Amino acid sequence: MSDTAFDSSVYPLPHLLGIEGLSPVDIALFLDRADQYVDKNRQRGMMLDTLKGRTIMNLFFENSTRTRTSFELAGKRLGAEVINMSVSTSSIKKGETLIDTAMTLNAMHPDVLVVRHGSSGAVKLLSEKVNCAVINAGDGRHEHPTQALLDALTIRRRRGQLDGLQVAICGDILHSRVARSNIHLLNTLGARVRLIAPKTLLPTDAELLGAEVFHDMKAGLKDCDVVMMLRLQTERMKTNFFPTVREYYHFYGLDNEKLSSAKPDALIMHPGPMNRGVEISSEVADDIGRSAIREQVEMGVAVRMACLEVLCNNLDRELLS
Amino acid sequence: MSPHSLDPNVRVAYINARLLDPTTGLDGMGGVLTEGERIVEAQEGLFADSVPDDAKVIDCNGMCLAPGLVDMRVHMSGQNLNATGSAAVAGGITTAVCLPGTTPVIDDPTVVESVARSARKAGLVKVYPYGAITKGLKGQELAEMGMLAESGAVAFTDGNRAIENSRTMVQALSYSATFGLMLVEHPEDPTLAAGGVMTEGETATRLGLTGIPPEAEAIIVDRDIRLAKMTGGRLHFAHVSTAESVELIRRAKDTGLTVTCDTAPPYFALNETAVGDYRTFAKLSPPLRSEADREAIVAGLKDGAIDAIASDHCPMSEDLKRLPFADAANGGVGMETLLAVTLELVHNGHLSLLEALGLISTHPAELLGLPAGSLKAGSAADLVVFDPNVGWQVKDTVLHSKAKNTPFDGRPLQGRVLRTVIDGRTVFKIGS
Numbered sequence: 001m002s003d004t005a006f007d008s009s010v011y012p013l014p015h016l017l018g019i020e021g022l023s024p025v026d027i028a029l030f031l032d033r034a035d036q037y038v039d040k041n042r043q044r045g046m047m048l049d050t051l052k053g054r055t056i057m058n059l060f061f062e063n064s065t066r067t068r069t070s071f072e073l074a075g076k077r078l079g080a081e082v083i084n085m086s087v088s089t090s091s092i093k094k095g096e097t098l099i100d101t102a103m104t105l106n107a108m109h110p111d112v113l114v115v116r117h118g119s120s121g122a123v124k125l126l127s128e129k130v131n132c133a134v135i136n137a138g139d140g141r142h143e144h145p146t147q148a149l150l151d152a153l154t155i156r157r158r159r160g161q162l163d164g165l166q167v168a169i170c171g172d173i174l175h176s177r178v179a180r181s182n183i184h185l186l187n188t189l190g191a192r193v194r195l196i197a198p199k200t201l202l203p204t205d206a207e208l209l210g211a212e213v214f215h216d217m218k219a220g221l222k223d224c225d226v227v228m229m230l231r232l233q234t235e236r237m238k239t240n241f242f243p244t245v246r247e248y249y250h251f252y253g254l255d256n257e258k259l260s261s262a263k264p265d266a267l268i269m270h271p272g273p274m275n276r277g278v279e280i281s282s283e284v285a286d287d288i289g290r291s292a293i294r295e296q297v298e299m300g301v302a303v304r305m306a307c308l309e310v311l312c313n314n315l316d317r318e319l320l321s
Numbered sequence: 322m323s324p325h326s327l328d329p330n331v332r333v334a335y336i337n338a339r340l341l342d343p344t345t346g347l348d349g350m351g352g353v354l355t356e357g358e359r360i361v362e363a364q365e366g367l368f369a370d371s372v373p374d375d376a377k378v379i380d381c382n383g384m385c386l387a388p389g390l391v392d393m394r395v396h397m398s399g400q401n402l403n404a405t406g407s408a409a410v411a412g413g414i415t416t417a418v419c420l421p422g423t424t425p426v427i428d429d430p431t432v433v434e435s436v437a438r439s440a441r442k443a444g445l446v447k448v449y450p451y452g453a454i455t456k457g458l459k460g461q462e463l464a465e466m467g468m469l470a471e472s473g474a475v476a477f478t479d480g481n482r483a484i485e486n487s488r489t490m491v492q493a494l495s496y497s498a499t500f501g502l503m504l505v506e507h508p509e510d511p512t513l514a515a516g517g518v519m520t521e522g523e524t525a526t527r528l529g530l531t532g533i534p535p536e537a538e539a540i541i542v543d544r545d546i547r548l549a550k551m552t553g554g555r556l557h558f559a560h561v562s563t564a565e566s567v568e569l570i571r572r573a574k575d576t577g578l579t580v581t582c583d584t585a586p587p588y589f590a591l592n593e594t595a596v597g598d599y600r601t602f603a604k605l606s607p608p609l610r611s612e613a614d615r616e617a618i619v620a621g622l623k624d625g626a627i628d629a630i631a632s633d634h635c636p637m638s639e640d641l642k643r644l645p646f647a648d649a650a651n652g653g654v655g656m657e658t659l660l661a662v663t664l665e666l667v668h669n670g671h672l673s674l675l676e677a678l679g680l681i682s683t684h685p686a687e688l689l690g691l692p693a694g695s696l697k698a699g700s701a702a703d704l705v706v707f708d709p710n711v712g713w714q715v716k717d718t719v720l721h722s723k724a725k726n727t728p729f730d731g732r733p734l735q736g737r738v739l740r741t742v743i744d745g746r747t748v749f750k751i752g753s
Contacts, residue, residue: 199495199552216498240463240492243456247465 002238009309014205014319015127015134018143019021019184031153031304034299038157041077041302054111054301057094058084059115060137066297071114074304079230098122099129111312123165133311134217141175146270146307148181150299152189152293155226157299158267168221168262170196171230171279174203174239175225178271179230183209197221198252200241217251224262229254229270229280245278256283267292323468329357331377333745336368337531338381338706342696343679344389355702364695374603375525381706384739387678388694389415389703392656393632393685394559396420397448401455406445408634408722410749411707412656413738416686416693421453422480428442428453430472437473445748447703449475450690454493454504460485463493467500475689476507478559481606481651483541485511490545503555503689506545508566509607513537518647520608524593530646531609543564548574550578557688558582560633562607564617571626581688585633586655586662587728589618595728601642601649603728622680623671632659636724648700653728657720661734662711668735674676674709702745709736
C-alpha cells in the first residue's frame with residue numbers, strides 16, 4: 001500500500017449524515033486524515049490513486065458552487081471518477097420522487113453519493129434506499145457535517161486544539177445547518193459555544209443544544225477566541241426576521257468596533273458566500289492577520305478527501321444492510 | 322438644555338402644601354425646595370417655621386402638591402404641539418407620550434428626533450415618542466425598532482391598530498424582546514370589529530348601529546398573552562375596556578407573566594348609555610361598554626390588575642365629529658379631565674388619593690422607564706398643585722385644548738389643577 005494507507009476501522013458508520021452522535025474519536029479521525037492532505041494539496045500536480053476505480057456522484061438538489069466543486073476536486077485528487085448531477089428543484093419535491101431518483105442512481109452502482117437537499121432529513125431518507133455510502137452535503141436547516149469538520153480543522157491548525165476555546169456563532173442561526181453541525185462538533189470537542197442573534201433569528205430552545213445565547217453582539221463577543229459569522233439566508237426567509245439590512249448591520253454586522261470586545265487575536269470565520277456590508281464589514285473580512293475565511297475553503301478540500309476515503313474504505317466492511 | 326430652561330441657581334420654595342408622593346407613600350403637610358430644574362428637598366414639615374431668604378416663595382395654601390402627571394397615551398399631530406402642550410399643562414400633565422400616528426408616522430429614526438425637537442421648541446409638556454411596530458402602521462413589515470429605540474422611542478405600538486397577523490405579532494414580540502423593549506397593543510380584533518361603531522348590545526340594537534362585540538377585545542388579549550409567554554416579549558395592553566380582558570390580564574399576572582395594561586377615564590366613568598341620542602363625542606375606540614364592564618374596570622383599578630390610567634387624548638375637528646354617528650371619527654380629548662375624572666375614584670371611596678395619583682404619574686413613568694413621577698431629591702422639578710375638592714363643569718369654554726370633543730361634555734367634576742411646574746418653571750397657573 002502507498003503512504004496514504006491508514007486504518008479507518010474505527011469509523012463505525014457507512015454514511016456521514018451529520019455530526020450529532022459522532023464521538024470525539026470519530027471526529028479526530030477525519031481531522032487527522034484531512035490534516036495530512038493539506039500539505040499534499042499544496043504540491044502542484046498532486047494526484048493520488050487512493051480511490052482509483054471508485055465512482056462518486058454529486059447529487060445536488062439545491063444550487064451550490066463551492067461545496068460541489070470542493071467535493072469534485074476532492075474525489076478527483078484521490079483518483080476517483082466524479083459525476084455531477086444537478087437536479088432541478090421543481091422536478092423533485094415529494095419524498096416518493098426523491099426515493100425514485102435514489103433507486104435509479106443506485107442501479108448505476110456508484111460508490112459514494114454526495115447529496116445536498118433543501119429539506120431537513122431528505123439525505124437520511126435517501127441513504128436508507130441505496131447500498132452505497134452517502135455524504136450529507138447539507139440538508140435543509142439540519143446539518144452540514146463537512147462544513148463543521150473543515151471549520152474544526154481550520155481552528156485546530158491555528159490554535160492547536162478546540163478544547164476550552166470560546167467560540168461565538170453569529171447571525172442567522174435559525175436557518176443555518178452550518179450552525180447546528182458546528183454546535184454539535186464544538187461541544188463534542190470541548191469548546192464553549194455562544195450564539196449571537198436577534199430573537200427572531202434564533203430557533204426555539206437554542207440554549208438546549210448546548211450554547212449560551214446572546215442578543216447583544218458586543219456582550220456575546222467578549223473574550224471570544226473564534227468568531228464564526230453566518231450568511232443571512234434571505235432566500236429561506238419570508239418576512240419580518242429583521243426590519244432592514246441597515247438595522248441588521250447596525251446591530252449584528254461584524255465590524256472592528258464590535259470585534260474589539262473579542263480577544264485581540266480572535267479568529268474570524270465565515271462559511272461563505274459573504275454578504276459584505278450585511279453581516280460582515282470588508283475591513284474585518286479582509287483582515288489578513290485574523291480572517292481565516294480563505295483558509296476555510298482550502299481545508300474544505302482536504303476534509304472532503306478524508307471523508308471520501310474513510311467511507312470508501314468502509315464499503316468493503318459490509319456496514320450497509 | 323431647552324431654550325426655556327431656567328437659570329440653574331434659581332431656588333423656589335413651595336410652602337404650606339399637602340405633599341403627595343406615590344413613590345415613597347408620603348402624604349403630609351410640608352414643603353418642596355427646587356433649585357434650577359431639580360427638586361432639592363421635599364419633606365413633611367419643611368418650611369413650617371422658616372423659609373430660606375434666597376428662595377422665591379410660592380404659598381400652596383394647604384392645597385395638594387404631587388409629581389406632575391405622566392400621560393402615556395396622547396395623539397398629537399406635528400403641527401399643533403403648542404395647542405397640545407397648553408391642554409396638557411392645564412391638566413397638570415408634565416410628561417406626555419406621543420403615539421406614532423403623526424404625520425409622518427414615527428417609523429423612522431429621523432422622525433423620532435423631529436418630534437422630540439418640536440416638543441422642546443414648544444417648551445411646554447415634555448414629550449416622549451412611541452415608535453411604530455410596523456412600517457406605516459400597516460401591520461406588515463417590522464419597523465427599525467432597534468434604531469428607533471436608540472433615537473429615543475420609549476416603546477412600540479401601532480397606535481389604534483392591533484397587529485392582526487399572529488405570525489407578525491410573534492416576530493414583533495421576539496424582535497422587540499431582543500432589545501428589551503415593550504410593545505403596546507391596541508386589543509381589538511380588526512376582522513371582528515370591522516364596520517362596528519359602538520359596543521354591541523341593546524343600545525346599539527335600539528339605535529340601529531353596527532356593534533363591536535367585547536369579544537373582539539378579549540380575543541386579542543388572550544392571543545397576545547399566549548404569544549408573549551411563547552416569545553418572552555414584554556407586552557402592554559392599551560385602554561382595556563371589558564370585564565373579560567381585565568380578568569384575562571389578572572390571571573396572566575397571577576401566573577407570573579410580566580404583562581401590563583392601562584385604561585382611560587371614559588372606561589371607568591362612562592358606559593354605552595353616554596352615546597344617548599347619537600352623541601358623536603362619545604364615539605371612542607374602543608367603544609364605551611356596558612355598565613358591568615365599567616364596574617369591572619373600576620375593580621381592576623382597585624386590585625392592581627390595571628396598572629395605569631392614560632388620557633387617550635385624541636383631538637378631532639368639528640368637521641370630523643358633526644357627522645352621522647357611523648361616519649364620525651373616533652376619539653375624545655382627555656388631558657384636561659384626566660385628573661378630575663380619576664379623582665372621582667377617590668371621592669367615591671374606591672382608591673386613596675395616593676393610589677389614584679400613582680395610576681396617573683408614577684406607574685406610567687415606571688412602565689416606560691421615564692425619569693418622572695417622583696418628588697425624591699434629585700428628580701426633575703415637574704410638579705402639579707391642585708385642589709382635590711373644588712367643583713367645576715366641563716364645557717368647551719373652560720377647555721384650553723383647541724379641539725373640544727370631550728365625552729365628558731357637561732359633566733360636573735371635583736378637583737382642579739391650580740399650577741403646573743416643569744423643570745422648575747411654572748408653565749400653567751389658574752387664571753393665567
